Amino acid sequence: MVTKELTVLNQAGFHVRNASAVCKLAMKYSSKLSLSKGGYAADCKSCLDLLSLMAPQGTKLILAADGEDEQAATDSIADLFEHKFYEDEFAAMAPPDL
DSSP, X not given: OEEEEEEOOSTTOXXXXXXXXXXXXXXXXXXXXXXXXXXXXXXXXXXXXXXXXXXXXXXXXXXXXESTTHHHHHHHHHHHHHTGGGTSTTOOSOOOOO
């Protein structure tokens, strides 16, 4: 199992478009993936679960991955968070092909 603390950096917070991007990316991996906050763990392969996190800018979330491709899954989802889901005017890189 791999875990990583992620921070919601984008100004709009973790909203529908972000949840959809995480979900779409998570579906590419066989590992079980979850984001948790305050004792609640949301399945990364469920957009509705992810939206229930209600995470504004600055929120710390814990990403957990368990499975054969856990490191690759963790790295790719962390990349989305680190680059502000490629929606912020300051995100310098182009988004990955989701």
